Amino acid sequence: MASIKVDLVSPERMLASVDADMAQLPGMMGEFTALPGHAPFLSTLRPGIVAIHAGGKADEYFVTGGFAEVSQEAVSVLAEQAVPKGELTRAFLDERLSEAEAALAAAPEAGKAAAALLVNDYRTALQAHGA
Amino acid sequence: MPSLKDLKNRINSVKNTRKITKAMQMVAAAKLRRAQEAAEAARPYAERMEGAVANLAAAAKGSPTAPTLFTGTGRDDTHLLLVCTSERGLCGGFNSAIVRLARRKIAELQAAGKTVKIITVGKKGRDQLRRDYGALLVSHVDMTDVKRVGYGDARKVADDVLGRFAAGEFDVCWLFYSVFKSVIAQEPVGPQIIPVTAPEQSASEGPGYEYEPDEDAILADLLPRSVAVRIFTALLENAASEQGARMSAMDNATRNAGDMIDRLNMQYNRSRQAAITTELIEIIAGAEAL
Numbered sequence: 001m002a003s004i005k006v007d008l009v010s011p012e013r014m015l016a017s018v019d020a021d022m023a024q025l026p027g028m029m030g031e032f033t034a035l036p037g038h039a040p041f042l043s044t045l046r047p048g049i050v051a052i053h054a055g056g057k058a059d060e061y062f063v064t065g066g067f068a069e070v071s072q073e074a075v076s077v078l079a080e081q082a083v084p085k086g087e088l089t090r091a092f093l094d095e096r097l098s099e100a101e102a103a104l105a106a107a108p109e110a111g112k113a114a115a116a117l118l119v120n121d122y123r124t125a126l127q128a129h130g131a
Numbered sequence: 132m133p134s135l136k137d138l139k140n141r142i143n144s145v146k147n148t149r150k151i152t153k154a155m156q157m158v159a160a161a162k163l164r165r166a167q168e169a170a171e172a173a174r175p176y177a178e179r180m181e182g183a184v185a186n187l188a189a190a191a192k193g194s195p196t197a198p199t200l201f202t203g204t205g206r207d208d209t210h211l212l213l214v215c216t217s218e219r220g221l222c223g224g225f226n227s228a229i230v231r232l233a234r235r236k237i238a239e240l241q242a243a244g245k246t247v248k249i250i251t252v253g254k255k256g257r258d259q260l261r262r263d264y265g266a267l268l269v270s271h272v273d274m275t276d277v278k279r280v281g282y283g284d285a286r287k288v289a290d291d292v293l294g295r296f297a298a299g300e301f302d303v304c305w306l307f308y309s310v311f312k313s314v315i316a317q318e319p320v321g322p323q324i325i326p327v328t329a330p331e332q333s334a335s336e337g338p339g340y341e342y343e344p345d346e347d348a349i350l351a352d353l354l355p356r357s358v359a360v361r362i363f364t365a366l367l368e369n370a371a372s373e374q375g376a377r378m379s380a381m382d383n384a385t386r387n388a389g390d391m392i393d394r395l396n397m398q399y400n401r402s403r404q405a406a407i408t409t410e411l412i413e414i415i416a417g418a419e420a421l
Contacts, residue, residue, distance in 0.1 A: 007175070007179075009175045009176040009179065010176065010282070011173055011176045011177075011282040011285075011359075011360060011363055012169070012172060012173060012176075012281065012282050013172040013173075014172065014175050014176075027343060028343060028344060029343050029344060039341060040339070040340045040341065041340060041341045041342075041343070042183070042186070042187070042340045042341070042342050042343070042349060043342070043343040043349075044343075044344070044348075044349055044352050044353075066356075067183070067349065067352070067353060069179070069182075069183055069186075069340075076179050076183075078176060078179055078180060078183070080356070081282075
């Protein structure tokens with residue numbers, strides 16, 4: 001079976017570089033899944049879970065944003081900040097949420113929608129984390 | 132002619148200095164390894180970022196709606212120099228080399244009739260530039276409390292710079308820092324970071340990408356990030372260079388102290404023997420007189 005090379009990097013380190021079966025990514029315009037042979041595609045990411053499926057199990061990471069570059073045989077995820085899901089803490093999310101809320105309060109009228117979306121994403125992530 | 136006691140004191144003091152410089156060298160060596168690892172770890176991200184920006188830049192070229200961060204303000208009057216140096220001294224010519232390069236650029240820009248503004252990162256650079264260009268300094272970023280440079284630190288600097296760019300405070304930005312080549316060689320460089328210059332892409336680029344959202348939106352999101360990454364890379368390179376420079380400077384200092392101790396010891400022994408000889412002559416002369 002064809003595989004797709006998935007690299008997950010944050011500015012400070014490389015978190016994963018694996019030959020995977022597929023990768024699920026939180027794209028700006030909605031979640032998407034990259035399988036081997038995906039059309040070349042570039043998308044910004046919103047806060048959410050990146051899941052890398054390899055050998056029947058999934059490695060999950062929480063990213064705070066960034067962008068993903070998908071080509072036929074590789075996916076590069078450049079995350080602003082990335083944390084393995086197991087190491088994700090409530091405090092981390094709370095902090096991000098309050099940052100996002102402050103940004104929303106300060107955002108100019110034109111940027112309100114995007115900022116509100118960000119707050120919403122963190123709220124969702126917090127709920128998912130609590131569950 | 133210093134007395135024997137004076138010489139002994141000198142020797143002891145130089146020995147203590149040698150111990151200190153030796154310790155500093157070893158500390159620098161340990162820190163260097165860590166700084167190098169950090170620089171190494173950040174490389175994949177920076178490389179991919181550059182690749183993505185190059186791809187996008189090629190796609191957005193000529194687009195009338197491309198962000199100004201990419202196309203520039205259309206003017207070339209005010210230049211901002213972001214000079215990154217270290218917080219601490221005792222690292223040889225490290226800071227001076229960066230500042231010298233920055234000075235040359237300032238002189239060149241001023242000769243061309245441009246307005247120059249300077250932001251310094253790190254105390255040492257500010258101290259050196261303040262003497263001649265005090266009026267040009269617009270801001271300073273203090274890194275004294277930062278033990279290990281994180282992306283957050285770079286992000287803060289980038290946000291400040293980008294905010295100023297958005298407010299129209301400058302048209303072109305240059306970044307000065309030192310590239311780590313090896314322990315004995317650090318090369319100061321001063322590339323332009325705003326407007327973002329994309330490396331020329333070979334025409335063999337594969338099928339066109341699909342973008343989500345559109346090219347301009349992604350560029351607008353990506354470019355500030357790429358500036359932050361450039362600054363982050365610069366800070367990491369600087370940290371490694373600083374430790375490398377300190378290590379070789381302290382190695383030299385340790386060796387010099389060793390040479391000095393040898394010389395002083397020689398002088399000490401000579402004086403001691405001279406004193407003994409004089410004493411003997413006095414005794415013999417006294418005995419013969421009887």
